[in-house]
Amino acid sequence: MIGVPSLTASAADGPNLAAGRAAAASSAHAEYPAPNTTDGNASTYWESAGGGLPQWVQTDLGTAARVDEVTLKLPPSWESRTQTLSLQGSADGTSFATLKSSAAYSFTPGAANAVKVTFPATLTRFVRVNITANTGWQAAQLSELEVRAAAASSGNLAAGKALRASSSNGAFVASNANDGNRASYWASRENELPQWIEADLGSSVGVDRVVLRLPDGWAARSQTLKLQGSTNGTEFTDLTASKDYRFDAAGGQSATISFDATTTRYVRVLVTANSGSPSAQLAELEVYGPATGDTQAPSAPADLAFTEPATGQIRLTWKASTDNTGVTGYDVYANNTLLASVAGGVTTYTDTRPAGQTVVYHVRAKDAAGNVSANSNTVTRAGDTGDTQAPTAPGALAFTEPSTGQIRLTWQASTDNTGVTGYDIYANNVLRGTVAGNVLTYTDTQSASTTVSYFVRAKDAAGNASGNSNTVTRNGSTGTASNLAVNKPITASSVVHTFVAANANDNSTTTYWEGAGGSYPNTLTVQLGSNAETQSVVVKLNPDSSWGPRTQRIEVLGREQSSSSFNSLAAAKDYAFSPASGNTVTIPVAARVADVQLKFTANSGSGAGQVAEFQVLGAPAANPDLQVTGITAAPAAPVESDTITLTATVRNAGALAAPASKVEFRLGGSKVATGNVGALAVGASTQVSAAIGARDAGSYVLSAVADPENEVIEQNETNNTYTGSSRWSCSRSPAPTWSRRRSPPRPRPRPRATRSRSPSPSGTRAPWPPRAAATASP
Template identity: 45%
Template sequence: MTRMRLSRLIAGCLVTGLSVAGLSLASAASGPPPDPAAPPGPAALAEVPLTRTVSASSALPGYPVANAVDGNQDSYWESANNAFPQWIQADLGAAKTLSRIALKLPSGWEARTQTLTVRGSADGTAFTDLAAPTGYVFTPGANTVTIPLTTSARYVRLQVTANTRWPAAQLSEFELYGPDTGDTQAPSAPANLALTEPASGQVRLTWSASADNVGVTGYTVYRDGTPVTAITGTTFTEARPAGTRAEYFVRAKDAAGNESGDSNHVVRSGTSAGANLAAGKPIEATSVAHSFVAANANDNNTATYWESAAGHPNSLTVKLGTDADVDSVVVKLNPDAIWGARTQNFEILGREQGATAFTSLSARADHRFDPAANQNTVTIPVSGRASDVRLQFFANSGAPGGQAAEFQVIGTPAPNPDLVVTGATWTPSNPTETSQLAVSATVKNAGTANAAATSVDVSLGGTVVGNATVGALAAGASTTVTVNAGTRPQGTYTVAATVDPAGTVPEQNETNNTHTSRRRW
């Protein structure tokens, strides 16, 4: 069988026309014939395509989700293979009325059936079914399926559970249509957004009104990338705890649901004793495009950057080594104007030391990067404890994969032990070649939390000659252990004692576990 990837997942509903020999549709209708004197009913509104950005649960290399909105029926998106269910999702930018979805595959592909559910959401997190699971048949020629809808949503997701010709979801075009209200022009972005603090714990925003060809109906205020209120005026005041950082912007809307771009962003500075704990730490990514490696994202240089391979989702994970109390995450792109504005959709997750699963620190949301508005820097307040912190990317309006020039984790080290060897002695103090040598090492827990039991390795001249068990130590406590090293030929030796050589105890500092000295006998 020739492999035919269904380029674009076409969710279509086949509408069967009424066909009865000798019976017209008019005569088949129930009720009396229409009154010719009655005024005509309202004409159905024409349809217009809805602008959208797309993301997907996965993408096979070379078949990115961007292919599903490029207007080319011969290019297509394909999900990971043999991994149903998969999904593709459109973000309309604001809640829009939908009349139908058109799904296409390359016109010359063989017939196939894809089983999918149409789901909708207002926030991109909580979804409900807009159309029940159905097998949609794609027929060579048009290879287009249409799904009628009468609903409103911002996020529209097609969840695919089967494909009769290939073990993946496939779609070449994912088109959404809504009624033409006669107004498709968005308002101008609000200007001159300013922030003041009229009282402790209070934030006040003011901005200049937007303009629209028909009329502005209201404004949505966003805090840290999340909408917090919709109002009709140009001022907004809210209570925020003193010292809490927050970033705001505003968008305007008109009666047709068209939404403006962002206003300028303003930041209410917070107070934090934390530092960037991610700089120089081990960092890894699910994929890399060309030479844009993960280590570029925590090298303190915004001129270098990480970029994933095409497709979503993809992730970037920094390993802090031990738990930290994290209060914010900063994601930067190069602030140079050559980097055009873009929106990335991502979630922040964390994993505590000793845990296997990640949990959410900040829910998935759109984050706007703009050299002119926010120096291409986004700061997301979080609250949690983690030793590994992950950015999970779902969409990027400016590139086919996730991008980060700097990934900073701001916080303070959580309470942890810190095992150090404070000294090493040996007996006899002046050994001979026949002496049975014993080396003693004093271990202290210099950290702020209790340490579990571990061990000490003792080496002479670079060779481990024995080890001893170190019991659990409370913070600030010390203990001395002894290793029998046997006899040694006359000479000069480097004596070293290393506590927790296998790294089984998470510590505040993993680089201070060895004590060395030199001795001649």
């Protein structure tokens, strides 16, 4: 491997570090002492004295070492028995920590009366076996206690990753500490210790060792430092205690610091003293993790979005992450604080917040080994400040290229109830720039060979943001052909460490793919999505001089979109890569294919194929291109009791007629209905409707996806989704109204015909006697 330091992993069964080492026990029968467990003879054995359990036996490895397996043996001729035991480790022989919890282990002649006990790689000097039960005898018994060294560490996980520091002194910046050049170094400002430098590994992965280096030829010195780790870059915990580390010629101007394996994303070196300078200094910061086990983090959750189904409720949704062993859960963060965790099969979470509170969310995926993905995109629920209406989406986004390397974007103005205050321009889904609300152009600078897709969002003073505008793509070109492979789905037959397949078409020669050593043939396959008329394939390595000359034997194969098999397009041949020629080779390939594959069978510079950039130059072949150009809802302003109908306009923008297909309707990113789309001629459009029933009150984003299952092979598979320009709201049903009316009046008592009353003294008729008061029944 070139440009990145690496260590070759040893076999799973490392050397026995306990062989011939001192041994001790809680007690021992006079004829069966503790040293019998490390003498290499399975016929001799240790047995505890008396009949009392628990009892223990331990070995001193002489110095702290990384271990991950213990083999326990009894004499091979003994009868079967089961011993219940646990493993413990200690740095000083006094304070012990559990390496493996207590469990019952069966010793059988069929397995040579031996058992293997594995555990996460741990740095320890003393290894103790604590036995609490033995079905074969009243005492504890062992003939051999073998302690295996852990496999060597992974490649340098900090290579090529972002570094930052508390300060730097002039040109001695943080990035010097992982540029692979021992002559360059980072130095903090003088006379301001303590100072720190840290590496962002990109996601949380297993780490257990750090190597620190200074430039060769420097005078000897000691630096007092400790290591810290963090999963969020804000809250750090100590990985090691502060200690003096010697840097001198005898030690290669290096210090190696091992610690118990942990999962972290940020590794920080905190320096508090330096005998050779008034500043902290490092030429290289290298981070290593376990070579075995699962060290691959899940992919980041995608398309995080939210709806507000009811006042005070925020419903988050996201697309599932992928992982080599399976995602076991998602952590949901609110304002950078862990809010909740959900299971790996759950991709929604509903939070409760006051309507006036602004909150920012992101999500991380995790697997069973503790590897944690990078953050998802963030979404912000702005507190209700009175203005909750988002601007309409910018319209008619288009581009021109006024000169080489310049891309001038134009769009139609958005509208807003309070006024548009700005537009955010996104390139390949990353914020590229911002202009004022009265500016409707933006000029970007990109190399002619770079393929880049743009969209624009409008925003107002309250922070409300519109939906995305339409997307436009400027295809990078080499001569008359475009690079069709950039950021397309890409897979490899194998990878080593973090040098994954996606590095080979990310438009950067500073990252690269590398196959697993000794696994020829290695294949690297890019899926163009549909047939293309190819002209050539370009294979690049990093042009830096550290990537010395090498020769790779490569065959190019292709798959036509209607076929299930690959055919050879360019026979296997040796291709020479040299920094003098840009470490680039071009292979002529004239074919009509949807997938292009490189097959490697030799590499003089490594044990497997290596590619920094895999380019396929050509032009899309004629195919349909299904797009949704609009979506509406009826009624436009419904209440919860209304039945809703969504209507999407689907257009075939391709160069071939499209067969019958489907369109999927979504609310807030979740599927709610599917409609059938008839066959469409070139340039034809049709409207498709689907009833989605009644909906809960809330504000929703309407969207639709043409050909959601990718059943139609299209010229462009990335433009099937359309999102409405403004949020669509469903209101609560009005409360029932009740009319109030008087109870019917009681009949006026009739005067009795046979009786009359005398006039009152005033000369008026006396009033009728008062009615009896009504009383409620008990």
